Amino acid sequence: MTDNTFATRWPALPADSWSDTHATLHRWTQIVGKTRLALSPMLNHWWQVPLYVTPRGLSTGPMPYPAGSCEVVFDFRVHQLRIHTSDGRARELALEPQSVADFYQAYRSMLSEAGIGVKMWPVPVEIEDTTPFTQDQAHRAYDxxxxxxxxxxxxxxxxxxxxxxxxxxxxxxxxxxxxxxxxxxxxxxxxxxxxxxxxxxxxxxxxxxxxxxxxxxxxxxxxxxxxxxxxxxxxxxxxxxxxxxxxxxxxxxxxxxxxxxxxxxxxxxxxxxxxxxxxxxxxxxxxxxxxxxxxxxxxxxxxxx
Structure with a gap:
């Protein structure tokens, strides 16, 4: 794809074409985002909590933890969630149809294996359905x-x-x-x-x-x-x-x-x-x-x- 094509041909994304996937991915990003909230020092206007767009997806950017620095990346090119640590360790989780509860459990296991301890409130925010991540078997779509x-x-x-x-x-x-x-x-x-x-x-x-x-x-x-x-x-x-x-x-x-x-x-x-x-x-x-x-x-x- 040329730069000109990228600039001029923007894709369609009707809301009803991915509503179930949207709901699932929203909750997955909240789970990862809460990791950044737990690890990063407080900044004005909560600037320490968002994710950042990358050439491959979304990233937490570097986050401090006792053994050094870590990063969590949604790679939408190959559909993997990756955890990287400054000591060279890496963990991967396939992004595929799975419930929020299963994603949460697998993600917490990845953090533990990487030596990253995180305390987080396992409940979604800013949405009406506040089913805890640990109990959410309804949202499982991933297109x-x-x-x-x-x-x-x-x-x-x-x-x-x-x-x-x-x-x-x-x-x-x-x-x-x-x-x-x-x-x-x-x-x-x-x-x-x-x-x-x-x-x-x-x-x-x-x-x-x-x-x-x-x-x-x-x-x-x-x-x-x-x-x-x-x-x-x-x-x-x-x-x-x-x-x-x-x-x-x-x-x-x-x-x-x-x-x-x-x-x-x-x-x-x-x-x-x-x-x-x-x-x-x-x-x-x-x-x-x-x-x-x-x-x-x-x-x-x-x-x-």
């Missing part, structure tokens, strides 16, 4: 081609968000994959504190949310859909700005969802555009400018031209 398509889109979304991130010189998060909400995100900050977040996110403690939203921010990212909703790029501000609903943004397919309280660009609109990457960049830039202007951010200092 490898669908996962490869999901990863293909993640690669493209990551590249666009990285370019968007480069246009800002204020405080900004990495581009990272949050396993709780199952989305790829990047967040810009004004440098000012924000009022306490009201909380209310399903199965997520309010004190966790308040740390995430402790400062004024404009966040953007890509969400692969779920619960009957299709995938979309999104953008929102915290604190919320009611006037944003009236803002003019680009491209024409983007809109403000009053129900969600954020801007949305349906993935299908983006991928079928003449230039998908430019369509997404236009959405990210125009929604940021609308929100930053309304919130009176010091764009002369924060923006990078």
């Amino acid at each position: 490898a081609p669908a996962v490869e398509t999901f990863w293909d889109i993640l690669l493209r979304a990551d590249q666009v968000l990285q370019e968007f991130r480069s246009r800002f010189q204020g405080k900004c998060s990495p581009v990272h994959f949050f396993w709780g909400s199952f989305d790829l995100a990047v967040t810009r900050f004004s440098g000012r504190p924000a009022p306490p977040h009201p909380g209310g996110i399903p199965n997520l403690a309010d004190w966790v949310t308040r740390e995430s939203y402790s400062q004024e921010q404009i966040a953007a990212g890509w969400w692969p859909g779920g619960n009957g909703q299709e995938a979309a790029f999104y953008s929102y501000a915290y604190p919320s700005l009611p006037e944003l609903a009236n803002a003019t943004i680009q491209p024409a397919g983007g809109f403000f969802s009053r129900e969600m309280g954020e801007f949305l660009l349906p993935y299908e609109v983006a991928r079928t555009a003449h230039d998908p990457q430019q369509a997404v960049l236009s959405f990210l830039q125009s929604t940021y400018e609308a929100a930053a202007t309304l919130a009176h951010w010091d764009r002369a200092v924060l923006d990078r031209t």
Whole structure:
């Protein structure tokens, strides 16, 4: 595949084409993500917990443990979960149809064999079904081609968000994959504190949310859909700005969802555009400018031209 083909031909991923696999993979990423939460030092806004897009899938990045450093990698090229440690040890687990409970048990055994001790709460977060991982026999689908398509889109979304991130010189998060909400995100900050977040996110403690939203921010990212909703790029501000609903943004397919309280660009609109990457960049830039202007951010200092 040439670079030009990669840039211009974005694959389709209808929500109903992989809903069972989506639900299973979401829980598997939470299990691995909770390992990073347990091992990594606390950072502002929980930046120590997400996963990162790689040329082969998703990774925790290096994590400290008593014997050195370790990493857990979802390799969606060959469909394996790998654990690497700095002393040269490696463990592998096939990514194939298996229940969440079986995956959890096999994964904990891999950690133990690698000498990695982890205490984690074995319950999913930010989703309605909180069946403990140890008891979840219902979610067991794994459609490898669908996962490869999901990863293909993640690669493209990551590249666009990285370019968007480069246009800002204020405080900004990495581009990272949050396993709780199952989305790829990047967040810009004004440098000012924000009022306490009201909380209310399903199965997520309010004190966790308040740390995430402790400062004024404009966040953007890509969400692969779920619960009957299709995938979309999104953008929102915290604190919320009611006037944003009236803002003019680009491209024409983007809109403000009053129900969600954020801007949305349906993935299908983006991928079928003449230039998908430019369509997404236009959405990210125009929604940021609308929100930053309304919130009176010091764009002369924060923006990078």
